[in-house]
Every structure is written in structure tokens, then in C-alpha cells.
Amino acid sequence: MDVRGMPVDLLFGHGRSIAVSLFLLLAGSPVFGQQSYIPWASGLETGADAPASRDQGVNQPRQSAEAEAAQAPAGSAPSVRDAAESAIGAFNNGPITYDGFATRLFEAYFGEKEEAEEEEPSHRPGVESPFNSPPFPFADYIGPYIGYRDTSVNPLMDAVYHGPNGDWWKKSRIKIYGWAAPSYSASTSRNTNLPLSYGLIPNHIELSQAVLIFERVTDSVQTDHLDWGFKSTNLYGTDYRFTTAKGYFSDQLLKHNSLYGYDPLQMYVDCYIPWIREGTIIRAGRFIAPMDIEAQLSPDNYLYTHSLMNTYDPFTLTGIQFSTRLNSQWHVLGGVHAGGDMAPWTTSSQPNGMLMLKWVSRSGNDSLFGGVESIGHGYYKNGHDDLQVVGMTWSHKFTSRFHTLTEAYYVWERNALEGGTVIDGPAYPYFNRVGPGTFLPGLSDSFGIVNYTAYKTSDKSYLVLRSDCLDDPRGYRTGFPGAYFEHTLGFIYQLTPWCMTRPAVRFDYTSGQKAYDNGTRREQFTFNWDFIIRF
Numbered sequence: 001m002d003v004r005g006m007p008v009d010l011l012f013g014h015g016r017s018i019a020v021s022l023f024l025l026l027a028g029s030p031v032f033g034q035q036s037y038i039p040w041a042s043g044l045e046t047g048a049d050a051p052a053s054r055d056q057g058v059n060q061p062r063q064s065a066e067a068e069a070a071q072a073p074a075g076s077a078p079s080v081r082d083a084a085e086s087a088i089g090a091f092n093n094g095p096i097t098y099d100g101f102a103t104r105l106f107e108a109y110f111g112e113k114e115e116a117e118e119e120e121p122s123h124r125p126g127v128e129s130p131f132n133s134p135p136f137p138f139a140d141y142i143g144p145y146i147g148y149r150d151t152s153v154n155p156l157m158d159a160v161y162h163g164p165n166g167d168w169w170k171k172s173r174i175k176i177y178g179w180a181a182p183s184y185s186a187s188t189s190r191n192t193n194l195p196l197s198y199g200l201i202p203n204h205i206e207l208s209q210a211v212l213i214f215e216r217v218t219d220s221v222q223t224d225h226l227d228w229g230f231k232s233t234n235l236y237g238t239d240y241r242f243t244t245a246k247g248y249f250s251d252q253l254l255k256h257n258s259l260y261g262y263d264p265l266q267m268y269v270d271c272y273i274p275w276i277r278e279g280t281i282i283r284a285g286r287f288i289a290p291m292d293i294e295a296q297l298s299p300d301n302y303l304y305t306h307s308l309m310n311t312y313d314p315f316t317l318t319g320i321q322f323s324t325r326l327n328s329q330w331h332v333l334g335g336v337h338a339g340g341d342m343a344p345w346t347t348s349s350q351p352n353g354m355l356m357l358k359w360v361s362r363s364g365n366d367s368l369f370g371g372v373e374s375i376g377h378g379y380y381k382n383g384h385d386d387l388q389v390v391g392m393t394w395s396h397k398f399t400s401r402f403h404t405l406t407e408a409y410y411v412w413e414r415n416a417l418e419g420g421t422v423i424d425g426p427a428y429p430y431f432n433r434v435g436p437g438t439f440l441p442g443l444s445d446s447f448g449i450v451n452y453t454a455y456k457t458s459d460k461s462y463l464v465l466r467s468d469c470l471d472d473p474r475g476y477r478t479g480f481p482g483a484y485f486e487h488t489l490g491f492i493y494q495l496t497p498w499c500m501t502r503p504a505v506r507f508d509y510t511s512g513q514k515a516y517d518n519g520t521r522r523e524q525f526t527f528n529w530d531f532i533i534r535f
Contacts, residue, residue: 101159108158109498122151124221130364130397134494135462136454137300142293142393142405143358143369144323144331146279150175150217155498156535173219178212181237181298183530189517191429195478196486196508197311198239199304199528200259201430202517207260208530209237209298218272220279226272233266233297241431242306243296243315245286246384246421247343254383255424257434265296265316278325286318289340290333290356291373291391293407293452302452303490304502304530307468309448312420312477313411314340314374314387321354331358333371339386340374341421348384352376367395379414383422383436388412401456411477412445419479432518433479444476460494480519482512498534503527 123129124147129139140148153161154177160169183206185199193199198208211233218229235243240261244253252261268285294301294310319337326332333356338349356371370392378388391409398404418437425434450468457463466488475481490504508516509523516524 099162101163104159104162105155107162108155109496120149120151120221122149122221123147128364130367130395131403132400132456132459134497134500135456135458135460135492137302141358141360141367141369141395143290143356143367144281144325144333146220146281146323146325146331148217149219149221154534172216174214174216176212176214177535179209179299179532179534180207180211181209181530181532182206183208183304183528185529186527188523188525189521191518192431193516193524193526194431194518195308195311195480195484195515196506196524196526197242197306199526200238200241202526207237208304209235209239211235211265211297218270218281220272220274220281223274223279225274228272229270231266231268231270232264235263235265235296236260239296242311245316245318245341245343246348247346248286253423254421257423257426257428257431259428259430276324278327280322280324283321283323283335284319286316286343287321289314289317289373290321291370291389291393291407291409293393293405293450298530298532299500299534302454302464302492303466303488303504303528305488305504305506305526305528307448307450307466308470308484308486308508309407309409309450309468312446312470312472313389313409313448316341317354317374318343319352329360329362332356333358337374339376339384340389342384342386346382346384348382348386350377350379350381350386352386352388365397367393369393369395378412380416385416385420386413402454404451404453406449406451408447408449410445410447412443413476414443416440416444416474416476418475420477429518437475437479440474440476444474446470446472446477457491462492464490464492466490475513478515480510480513480515482510482515484508484510484512484515500532501529502532503529 130141131139133139150173156177157169157175160166183199185193185202185204187193187202189202191202193202200206213234214232216229218227220227238260240263241253243263243265244250244261246254248264249262252258266287268283268287271282273280273282288295292310292313294306296315298304317337317340319335321333321335323331323333333354335354337352337354338344339352342349352374353376354373356369356373358367358369360367371390373389373391375388376386378386380386389409389411391407393405393407395405396403418440419433422436423431423434427434448468448470450466452464452466454462454464468486470484472478472484473481478484486506486508488504488506490502492500492502494500506526506528507523510516514520514522516522
């Protein structure tokens with residue numbers, strides 16, 4: 001059935017049933033070291049099984065009924081009422097706790113937080129992050145960063161750390177985490193919000209992203225030994241339409257035009273070498289393109305929707321990348337890759353080089369990051385773009401509450417098709433421009449610029465204004481020649497440490513052909529709202 005035809009109450013009714021079933025299954029599962037968290041199930045945890053950080057005094061095993069009877073004064077057999085009150089009191093206030101995995105996970109979300117253990121520093125001495133995160137989506141300036149140690153703990157890993165194998169997981173530094181991001185877009189368009197991203201379908205609830213990550217971050221604070229890391233990011237939802245790279249399960253989009261799909265968004269390994277200058281990380285695999293203020297994963301962005309210029313530049317690269325810290329102010333980033341959003345084994349891939357620099361002022365209030373992200377042959381090949389990209393981002397911190405970021409790029413290729421990379425049928429209202437576009441001989445290029453200005457209103461919230469422009473004179477990126485503009489105002493609020501919401505109002509318009517709602521409108525007004533629920 002078309003997703004848009006499914007009633008919301010039916011969709012969420014199934015969700016409740018699945019959630020309850022999964023919760024009960026986890027509750028009774030021995031996989032995470034406990035048999036049950038519920039008092040009417042078997043296998044209650046004893047003090048010997050309880051995590052060391054919990055109160056051992058409340059985990060003593062009960063005495064048997066015979067032992068209790070032996071300790072009772074002679075002739076004092078309890079009445080039925082006394083026995084019932086005793087049982088109820090033991091259930092409510094007795095010495096037994098139920099620390100199965102589901103209980104630990106529940107406590108990670110809703111329980112009182114234990115006093116935090118003293119953590120190792122997350123940065124090298126003398127380095128301060130320019131931004132407060134939370135509430136802002138990231139703490140450091142855009143670009144490579146050597147001298148970082150991951151000390152974050154998400155609810156799932158908090159539950160694992162308090163389990164019987166918690167110490168092993170901590171020492172391994174391997175983490176499993178993710179989030180779900182349901183969203184809604186109210187729009188003046190009827191069929192599609194394109195070229196807006198990511199809120200694709202107007203006036204409809206979507207699952208933008210459900211993400212599961214397996215990761216080990218290299219420890220680049222220390223400078224005395226090699227270290228290794230890896231990341232596997234698995235994304236399901238409507239956002240896969242924007243992140244898909246040819247060769248990675250790409251037929252879902254390129255051959256079938258599916259609304260929902262799966263994308264192995266990142267798959268890479270890292271090697272940290274502390275003795276090359278002040279530290280170098282070599283990365284091999286598929287990784288997010290480094291240039292943009294915006295990223296493909298929901299928590300890494302100021303807003304739910306994305307700028308027009310970000311929508312139409314490369315999202316991921318596959319290749320080898322190195323980043324080196326020259327000193328506290330300078331980092332260099334270089335590498336080779338198969339072209340934007342392509343796997344090396346596809347018939348469209350072409351070798352591209354990368355060389356970028358990052359600079360941070362001595363005051364710590366300014367940063368520049370830019371250079372060449374992709375440079376190679378630059379010809380459209382076998383139904384896929386080979387975009388050549390140069391750009392620069394300037395970041396400035398006015399105060400601890402107030403900062404701004406501005407990015408500009410120039411993108412080009414030769415012998416392109418109108419609309420870029422080909423998506424074959426069938427056509428759907430959310431995307432009906434299937435098949436190859438008009439051939440555009442010679443040079444096709446585009447220019448984009450975007451500004452984010454953010455103000456921290458509290459430790460849990462901020463306001464952000466985004467304005468951007470994309471000039472696509474031949475329509476080789478959007479499919480409709482013209483200049484595009486958008487302005488978005490958002491208020492982001494951290495409801496809990498693991499849940500945030502990002503409502504925003506947005507206005508788009510173009511000075512060229514009618515481009516919105518499948519080429520029927522020149523402007524579009526939307527109210528966009530999503531939630532990010534972490535685990």
C-alpha cells in the first residue's frame with residue numbers, strides 16, 4: 001500500500017503493539033545477562049548479580065518460607081490477612097530489585113541519574129570548544145579535529161554499562177547507539193516539497209530516519225601509541241533518497257524510485273598515528289563529505305530541513321582520507337575518492353582528489369575551513385554526476401550564546417543532464433521527473449551560499465535563522481533553471497537528554513521557472529517539525 005494511504009491511527013496502533021511485544025521480550029531475555037525484570041517472572045537478581053554501582057543492600061535474597069517460619073514465635077501462625085499484607089509489603093517495599101536489561105534501559109531513560117564518575121578529558125589540554133553542545137548540534141568548528149576523546153554515553157550504552165559485562169564494554173570503547181526521527185511538514189504544495197529537503201511529502205507524517213550505529217572512536221588526545229576505530233552507520237527512512245550512493249543498495253532509488261529505503265551511510269575504519277606532526281588519522285571506506293555546515297544525520301544539524309545548496313552537493317565519498325593536526329591552529333585534510341555519491345566498483349566512478357585546510361584564530365572566536373573537496377575528470381558518466389566542488393566556511397563566535405556560520409561553494413561538471421543523476425520509474429507524485437533529462441553539452445555550473453545565525457536562549461534551547469541561495473542557471477542540479485532562495489526560522493528545544501524537537505517555519509521561492517510542487521509553483525511556504533529520540 002502507498003504509505004500515504006495508511007491511516008495514522010493504524011500505523012501507530014501497530015507501533016504500540018510492536019513496542020509492547022519487544023519490551024516484554026527483552027524483559028524476559030537472558031541475552032543481556034538477566035532473565036527477567038518483572039516480579040511474576042523467574043530468575044530474580046541477587047546481590048551477587050547486581051551492578052557494583054547499585055545499592056547492594058537492597059539485593060539480598062529472600063529467606064525461604066521454612067526459615068521464616070522457624071524464626072517466628074511458637075504458636076504465632078499468621079492469619080490470611082497478615083500473610084496478604086506481608087506479601088504486599090514485600091512486593092512494594094521489600095528487599096528485591098529487578099535489574100534485567102529492560103529495567104536498566106528504563107532507568108537510563110527515566111531513573112535518577114547517579115553521580116557521574118570522574119571522566120578522562122575529552123580534549124587535549126588548553127583546548128576549549130567554541131560552542132555549547134547541547135543545546136547546539138556540535139561543539140567544535142567545522143572541519144577535521146585531532147585531539148578528541150569520545151566520553152558521551154547514550155541510554156542504550158548506559159544500560160549495557162550497568163550490566164554484568166559493563167566493564168568490558170567500557171574498556172573496549174565500542175558503542176552501539178542511534179535514534180528515530182519522525183517528522184511532519186505542513187505545506188502550501190500538494191504533491192511534493194522538492195527541491196526542499198528532507199521533508200519530502202507535504203502534509204504527511206514521515207519516518208525521516210531510523211539510525212543504528214556501531215562505533216569505536218580513536219583516542220587522539222593521547223600522543224604515545226597507535227589507536228584504531230571504525231564506524232558503521234545504518235539508516236532507514238525517507239531520507240535515504242538524499243543519502244544514497246550508487247553501488248550501495250542504490251536500486252531502491254535509482255531503479256524503483258521507492259519512498260522508503262535502507263542506506264549503509266557510513267562504513268569506514270580509522271588508524272590514528274600520533275607521531276605524524278601532532279597526530280594524523282587515516283580513514284578508509286565510505287564517509288560523509290567533509291565540507292558542509294550541514295550533515296546527513298539528524299542530530300548533527302541546526303534544523304530539520306536542509307539548505308537548497310546542501311541538497312544538491314555530494315553527500316558521501318568512498319575512498320581514503322587523511323587528516324593531520326599541524327598545530328593548535330591548523331589542520332590539513334586530503335585524500336582520493338571515487339567521486340561524490342558513488343562506490344568505486346560502479347561504471348560511473350572516476351578518481352577525484354581532495355585537499356582542504358582548517359584554521360582557528362588564537363582567540364578561538366574565528367575559523368576558516370575550505371579548499372577542494374572533489375577535483376578530477378568532471379564529466380557526467382553512465383547516468384551519474386561527477387561533481388567538482390570547491391568551497392569555504394567561515395565561523396565566528398560573538399559570545400558563548402551567539403554565533404554565525406557562512407558557507408559558499410562553486411560546483412561544476414561537463415556534458416551533464418538536466419536534473420542530474422538519473423532516477424528511473426515508476427513516477428510518483430513525490431518525484432515524477434524520472435528518466436534522463438535534457439542533454440546539456442559543455443560546462444554546467446552552480447553557485448551556493450548559506451548563513452546560519454544561532455542564539456542560545458537557555459541550556460536546553462536555541463533560536464536559529466538560516467538564509468541561503470542556490471543559482472542553477474542550466475538546471476543541471478534541480479531540473480529547473482533559475483536562482484533559488486529560502487529563509488527558515490527555527491526554535492530547537494531539548495525536552496530531555498535523549499529527546500529533542502525542532503519546529504521551524506520556512507519560505508522558498510525561485511526567480512526562474514516554476515519549480516515547486518512538480519513545476520506548478522514559484523514559491524512554497526512550509527511548517528516543518530521533527531522529534532529526535534535517541535537510544
